Amino acid sequence: MNNNSWSLRISFKQRIWLFATIAGILAIIVIGILLDSSSESQKPIDFNINMSIRNIVPELGVTGKYLARELELPLDVSKKKSVRTLGVTRKELDHAIEHILSHRDVMLKYYVYVALVLFGLVFLVRLGRPDGSDIKNYRDWYPRIPYVIALLLSVTIAGFFLGKSPNPMEGLVKVFKSMVGLYPDPAIKAIAFGFFIILAVIGNKMICGWACPFGAFQELIYSLPILRKIKQKKLPFILTNAIRAGLFLITLFFLFGIIGGRKGFVIYHYINPFNLFNLDFESLSILLTVIIALGVSFIIYRPFCQIICPFGFISWITERFSIFRVRIDKEKCTQCGACIKACPLEAAKGKVERKRLTADCFSCARCLNVCPVDAIRYTSIFKKGRVKKSRYS
Template sequence: MPSPDRLKNNNRRRKGVQLLALAAGNAWLPGFFRGTIYQGPLKQICLPGLNCYSCPGALGACPLGSLQNAIADPIQQISFYVLGFLVLTGGLLGRFVCGWLCPFGLFQELLHKIPLRKWRPERKLPLARQLSYSKYIFFGVFIVLIPWLVRLSAGYGEPAFCKYICPSGTLMAGLPLLAANSQLRQLVGWLFGWKFLLLVLTVYLSIRIYRPFCKYVCPLGAFYGLFNRVSLYRVTVDASRCNSCGQCTRVCPMNVPVPQDANSPECIRCGKCAAVCPQDAIRCGIRRSGEVNAPLTGIYRRKP
């Protein structure tokens, strides 16, 4: 039987890891004062979460931006490094990155703590769950298709998602750079206004809905979600101990039916389900040899 403080301790531990990931990935403090971007050797390394390359403090690159630039570049057909990084990270962790390591996910969670009435679209809108597939459309259209088509027609493509949509880039790069660099402020045009509007919309929706960008838009979460069922880090449910109380599903912020599909592509591995389970039937961690009966869903029955 879990202790009453187990959920609270899990949330504190996860928040600490999120803050540490934010600080470690954006530790170039001079950039925030100078309004410049770090260009050292670490910039060749991708960070796992949605952390903009142009953030003044960013020590690494955003994997989504790197992938778009690789597709847009006429010299290289595909970047095996970027793809390899994404596949390796997804294969090891799945959407654990979203729940524990992504700065923009943390930003949305903090906004959701603002005490205004919350919305649960999946409870009132029949097609709300289907909307979660829209992030795969964003990945296909803005990460792959547009950079590739523009490259074919113009000779060199553009990172369409970063340029026209990404609110993380506006928050972590656009606003800090404009605040510290007066020369950049003179160059602001309609495109920044459009992206700022998208950021404001994301902020408002994040107050009302838990992680709306992660649920419906984020291409990086869509890619990592493809690996949730096969990743080394996973959620497992011991069906022989589960009493079908439903507490895990009720506490899940991503609306995953845990006893039926513990490793849904929507699961961000936050660990809340395991923390509230009165039977200790749910475990989050590296796959064990005995948990093999249903390796994709994560549901298994303990051998007697």
């Protein structure tokens, strides 16, 4: 694909869109920095083992049950006694507090997520295809470089620089953790989760495809040019989605005490790959999850997203309501299979075959520059005029 050809072909209006988008992104980041710095909390007090759980938790923004769980104590343990009398050592307390603080949301990350999704959305809807471009130049549409840049920014800025929290997966899990008393203010957690859902609905799984740092890391590995000669595999969607949904339900059963009889056990806590961005491998299972997910990414597209991520499952459900998405003109489509071959999942196949339940679409744009009859667009479900709603799926 010729990225130079694309940059030379975009129209004057598209260049205005590009510069306006960059200006908007910079404004979003500056606002985020200013608001984040103005809301920085004071340094936590010096905790010690003579303090009670009740005295400690207000500074951490969690509940007594959450701290008790981190200290490996029963959730109903006395919150008035000093942790020392509960058998907790200073080392154990420090480790628990360090882990809790690592889960604190860095507010600036929310603005970074918005900026990345905005860039991806404008690129897919307005910039990827040069205005007035002839169909014979379709191979030059939607070059990979802008996408790769967004992925690199996601991994470096939203990942390693700003740390693991917030992220889409924890945004969902924390809602349910707050429902069993591990976090105060369930409404706040619901709002944070709603933020991620909105970004997933505005553009089809855009938060996952363009902004999630661990998703971006897997995408970058899968997209390495040296892997083009390797026969990469597509897993059956019915299998991956069943595993992902089943794991989510089992997690809820454990979390609410339906299985095990003890509330507060979170399976995702032990397979959370976002710990990578804090270099915090508190358990061997987390380290193995990261190694396996990134290793398998060489031959399978986003394995963690497909098989494990609970937000991936929920955002797959919300794809039915996404405003901007890949749409296929049923009248133009010759079912040549080019988009099916280009798609790393079974999403394009599901759309072409008009299946009710299609695989996740991460808005990666691979299908947008392979159709020889111009039957595929990334557009709004409300688009009228050239794109007739009745003809597009």
